[in-house]
Amino acid sequence: MELMIIYLLPLFYVIFQLFKLVLQWRDQCCYMIDYVCYKATEDRRLDTESCASIVLRNKNLGLEEYRFLLRTIISSGIGEETYSPRNVILGREECPNLVEALSEMDEILFDTLDKLFARSGISPSEIDILVVNVSLLSTVPSLTSRIVNRYKMKADIKAFNLAGMGCSASLIAIDLVQQLFKSHKESFAVVVSTESMGPNWYCGKERSMMLSNCLFRSGGCSMLFTNNRALKHRAILKLKHMVRTHLGSNDEAYGCCMQLEDDRGCLGFRLTKGLTRAAAQALTRNLKVLVPKVVPLLELLRHVKVSSQWKKKSDPTLEGLKAGSSLKNSIEHFCIHPGGRAVIDEVGKSLGLSDYALEPARMALHRFGNTSAGGLWYVLGYMEAKRRLKKGDQILMLSLGAGFKCNNCVWEVMKDMKDENVWKDCIDSYPPKTLDNPFMEKYGWINDECLSFIRMPTTFL
Template identity: 55%
Template structure:
């Protein structure tokens, strides 16, 4: 009896151990494939075209014209980013519902057609569908529109995410990750984009017209699974994901929001406290994810150095100017950072103590595609892959920011050597260029002068006296 009891106990322990391992494996989250959206070449918007659009606006005076041109020329955005189709038509920025629908249809059909074709996964195999577009809400929803187009299954679980800003794609990934914990052997598709067509700001508030200079058309479709049998085919495995939300702070909540100006023009407001808020959100997020992705020795040395500095300042009156920075390169091989703008990239570089080489993928994405909101991170990832920098076992830290205010980050582990050029195929050999200087800087050089007289043709174009 004792022998039988010991055998049963051993079998029970082995079974529990097996269930624990099986549960952990089944809760894994893999990326099988992803596709990026590249609009046709006739949708490229240059600085010259942007200048014409600004001049065509009846609400802008010469000061606003100067402010916008300065923002465009100094933004780090190149001459080959993309705008919605209606911007090139007679209607211009006065969009209709059909313009928004065309923009979304064009994005999801192109990326999903390629995604299903290359992955050999049928639309009817999809169990979970997540779409995030922050400033557009339709009835029926975008997920319903996609389900109808591809005739997906009736039991598909679908989610529409709005209002989350540029950090929405990692929120979508987190939703799928949580779904995978209770639904085994599933396929999920995440679509991330932004609706630019109806969201051009036609007023003259400088804190709101800045978004017209930064945001461009783009999008990404990502196929994920937790099927153990497909892990060897996967591109990436999700290791950790951390979300930080500062919405309880009034300053953080109001620094980046959609609102109307005093004349009733709807737009997106960017407050002066935005850089400080983003820095705080990043700091709080890194405090949580750093112990998960870095060696304990690196975290311990950082805490020790900070403690010594504080004690020296308090008891010995010794102030050390050199800032102690946690070395994330000890646990990260590649940094996939949101290209929200030149200032955002520079701020993250300084906060993490990174090199210009670490920032190259983000800068090049901003230059080539602009800020495509929540999908921007995937263009950065695509740049790394096109450059053949992602090797099996490499660790990629992805960081995004969004209104609310939020900072979300995650760690991906590369499952196999990657070399697909995706939307970078026709230009990757030309990156990085020798210079990111805007070619129209000389033509528009007067915008940076403290005292200037507008050219007569500009004054006439804006109906101002020269």
């Protein structure tokens, strides 16, 4: 009998360890309870005339720079209803101050958080983890401290302030929450994703830095998460997979999106031609890890056969992107970061996505612009407003950002999503019949003779 027990002890140990692993796996869940996107007031809306007046205030620009901006705005995919920081609207972009920078943040942070707590019924005092990601503004006390102070959150809250993480920082913040949930049971977490645009408006004439003014707009989102399985019935999304890829060791990828000063000392954000290559490489590597986690085994085997044929014909950089085409059979919705029309089109082409699948990202870019880390949630909001998201569906979120980083994740829809959101006042008019920007029609006549005239204070200014 004793001898039998001795032989069985290793078996009991293995069973115990397996049981322990199962319990740990069950505890590693991350549910989204709700999210709220920011919508600025109408006095900050950038229609064609407002854009023109802001552009013409920059006395450093000449005719060629105006033409470059005109072409960029026309091809950007951005409409006339996006929102600008208040200091830019008021003409104070050349001398931003800390008070205005914090005021911009307070509007976004507190507006979305007030609505999030009201909608969810969760009190700020119940929040255990708080993560704020704003790349271009880091203050003392931190933005997380401003939130803790405003809502009088508890003293043992785990607060994290993420800076410099770029447009894909929202998923970085969620990954941090997911990791913290492993050691903090039955907790609530809040993530706030936005960007500080006002102090970072570029006033110089370097074309690679002028692009950011054409693309980036005011916006942000606050999200509520929990790992409490008892609240599973309240969840709208469940996080299933998260894959993060970082190409910072590659010099070209590292330098393709960078904040710096130009030759005149004007601070701005530079976007280089290496951006598309960095994005392709980062997405390739990311999907090579993500696809096996999502795609069924039989589909993977079929994909391996097809990939062997592509390998002889294609650029190796694009192989991972073509591999992502197999995702279409496993993923119902693709939530692509609305960083720019070219980025959306190239990702869609690489993955073989239809216009229907790309519509949410294109419409989010058109209506709200590139809101940096908050952009993904405007895309998700469009899907929800269009009643596309049904229980059991899977959503692939793809985000790209400075560094260079590619952070992607997969969500499972926990129930039919049909709540009102930031799109409620305009969703019936989307998609519009055409996405043409009226800038060319109104200002395409700019030439050398009229340049001195249109910059006079008696016209637009």
